[in-house]
Amino acid sequence: MSLFDTIRNTIVPVHKEGYPFVAGFFVASLILGWIFKPLFWIGLILTLWCAYFFRDPERVTPQDDDLVISPADGKVSAIQMVTPPAELGLGGEPMLRISVFMNVFNCHVNRSPVRGRITGIHYRPGQFVNAELDKASEDNERNGLVIDTVHGRIGVVQIAGLVARRILCFSHVNEPLDAGERFGLIRFGSRLDVFLPAGAVARVAVGQTATAGETVIAEFGSDKGPVISRRG
Incomplete structure (x- = not known):
């Protein structure tokens, strides 16, 4: 062996x-x-x-088109209304962005947060500042996927970090993806941003730990408000 x-x-x-x-x-x-x-x-x-x-454990993913699942293991570092990167072609209006930061001890295999079909993959070179900083969304090397779903188009952006020097994407344009399906990997510390259209409500709080392919980070079609959290 x-x-x-x-x-x-x-x-x-x-x-x-x-x-x-x-x-x-x-x-x-x-x-x-x-x-x-x-x-x-x-x-x-x-x-x-x-x-x-480089571990790649099996995960049990809820299969519900109204649920958005975490694409990465790590800490939810931001939940904001932000204009998506221009190269994604998602328009100039702010969208709900949920960011998950991965440190060097997290599993770095990335999984699709939703079921849908890839309509675009857009790579952009850039810097390698700390991925936990907000400016990393604009300045750092990144690779973005646009996925067409029953709730509209969403963006999933892999962002390189301070130590990360290689973004890998295993998927291709026009390929279907299931929620929880592996689509990429980033080496050694990085971040995933998910951009969601109107109707999505966050189901996690900043500082919460998320598990790729399992943790529900947002939901469509719910009349519940955003998650209220407290430290204790």
């Missing part, structure tokens, strides 16, 4: 995009251990962390 099979079967499922990085960490551990034995164990710990970073 290979190193990758051992990690995948006994520790945590690992996304295939992480295999080269896990292999690189492990080889570096062997080299460092040959130079100075204690360094091998440090390298091995880092190898296991790398495998943990």
